[in-house]
Amino acid sequence: MEENEHDLLVRSMTWEADGVLSVVLTHPDGAPLPPWEPGAHLELDLGKWIRQYSLCGKPGDTETYRIGILYQPDGRGGSAYVHEELRPGQTVRTRGPRNRFPLVDAPRYLFLAGGIGITPLLPMLAQASAQNxxxxxxxxxxxxxxxxxxxxxxxxxxxxxxVPADTAGLPDLDSLLNTPTPDTAVYCCGxxxxxTAVENLCTTWPDGSLHTERFAAAPRDKSQDGDDTAFEVECARSALTVNVSATESIVDALERSGISVPTACGxxxxxxxxxxxLAGTPDHRDDLLTDTEQASNRTMMPCVSRSLSNRLVLDL
Incomplete structure (x- = not known):
């Protein structure tokens, strides 16, 4: 196993709402789990599926991890497996925690959740409360x-x-966001x-005010992307150069050539x-890196991003 991989025991599963199960994981021999901070997620290897779920337990708890999973019978299969087959007493391989949605320091916070999007925000509320x-x-x-x-x-x-929609309608985002509040960090998941509505309303807020996490890729304006042309990827550590066709992803091209890149969401x-x-200009098509991070071209997501240059050199 890799350093951040662990086979964890399912200690308990609890109904938290209609269609939502919480799963509590612990180390089989009681060893402490790697620490985490609000916004972190845990990757579950479910055999046919690799899925990531936000940690929603108590920040600083190294005895257990808790995740919340919405049942999506028409989804891609991961949530259905958890709800229908995973049970207390079984073990599941995990990776992480990793955090791409950290809680930044701010004088005050505005949290906006929709449905299962409450999960990454729960530990943020606890931490903000603890810090007054x-x-x-x-x-x-x-x-x-x-x-x-x-x-x-x-x-x-x-x-x-x-704000339950059936009795109270939709949240009044206009009243919450129409007037920018410079000392407030806005966190949204759902x-x-x-x-999309929150992003549109926050365009007049100071840069860096809004922090979002998505469970699915946002609709893309393809006119902002480069052309889907062929290019080369040089794998610096492997001393191998791979041709990426116009119709395949970098990850798929590398896999075809024997170089495996860990992926989950695709x-x-x-x-x-x-x-x-290491060199070249990526055509960033992810929904994770900030505009500043994309402009720096220090990293990329090869599951969806491509190249604006004829050759990319990656640290692989």
Missing amino acids: IPWHLTYGGRTQATMAFLPELAPYGDAVTI PEPLL EGICGTCETPV
Whole structure:
């Protein structure tokens, strides 16, 4: 196993809402787990599927990891496996934790959650509260019965606004975001319509105010991408150069040539395949790197990104 891989024991599984199970994992021999901070996710190797889930337990807890998983019977299979086949007492291989959604220091926070998007925000609320930093959460969902972890949110009182769509409509994002608040960090996680609306409303906020995490790739304006042409990828550590055709991804081309790049989402949203760039100009098509990170061209996501130059040199 790799250094950050662990076979963890499923200690318990609990219904947190209609269609949402929490899974608590622990080390089989009681050894402490690697530490993590709010925003971190854990990768589960489920055999046919590799999926990533946000840690939603208590920050600093090295005895257990907790994740929340929404049942998606028409999804890609990972959540269905957890809900239908994974059971307490079984073990599951994990990787991480990794954190691409860290809680930055700020005088105050505005948290916006939609559905299962509450999971990465739960430890952020706990940390902000422990540090006595003012915050407010607006949490929307289809119905109150489908909204997970409400009992854990209840002690926060007026700091939390619950908005079930069937009785209260959609969250009033205009009133929350129309007036920029320079000292406030905005954190949003949830379905694409929520993320898109929040991003549009935050265009007048100071740069760096908004922090988002997606569970699926955002619709792309392909006019912003380069052409899907062939190019070469030189793998510096492997002393191998691979031709990438116009119709295949870098990851697939490398796999065809015997070089394996760890991947999970295949959509440029999780960061598992993030690879250092040594030379060349990537055509960034991910939803994870910031504009500044993309402009620096230090790393790229080869599962979806391509090349604007005839050759890329990667640290592989």
